[in-house]
Amino acid sequence: MPTVSTGFKKAVKQLSDKEKEAIILKAARRDGELYDLLAIELGELTPEEAYEQTAEKIRELMMDTTGRYLGRALTKSLRKSAKEIARFKRITKDVKLETDLHLYLLRLIFDNFTGQFDSYYKAFYTATARLLQRTIQLIRKNLHEDYHLEYKDELDSFLEQIHSRNKPLSFDLPREFVVE
Structure with a gap:
């Protein structure tokens, strides 16, 4: 798993909420495991x-x-x-x-x-x-x-x-x- 650099963290913090939402949804569509992890974190799945x-x-x-x-x-x-x-x-x-x-x-x-x-x-x-x-x-x-x-x-x-x-x-x- 890649290490998250400080530059990457800063770039993510500068994104707007709408851009963050789009990235999360795109990633969840591509990766079933990420989707399930988010579903549990968000309370959609127990x-x-x-x-x-x-x-x-x-x-x-x-x-x-x-x-x-x-x-x-x-x-x-x-x-x-x-x-x-x-x-x-x-x-x-x-x-x-x-x-x-x-x-x-x-x-x-x-x-x-x-x-x-x-x-x-x-x-x-x-x-x-x-x-x-x-x-x-x-x-x-x-x-x-x-x-x-x-x-x-x-x-x-x-x-x-x-x-x-x-x-x-x-x-x-x-x-x-x-x-x-």
């Missing part, structure tokens, strides 16, 4: 509504996945879903809702696609395990301990399902979510 929209996109990405090699297609859909979550995070800065989106994606995977974990290609299995690891780290780092108890049972279930497969992972994944 973080909960943005959560619902993102959850629907994730559901569509995962449930509409097809292809000759379903494991590969699911891995691509999982990556796209992770990008949607990252976009949501940049727009709202809401860690709790971001965590809920991670868990929503994990629920979709574990409710519908665990059969793909046994595939010859282990990319989907590994990507899911990495998503689970990131979710655990996100909860530990950014959420209060009370939420740890709320998420423990579900995370332990996911961890158990991952470890029940006899596939090696290139990273350490805990056997259970430890509440401190």
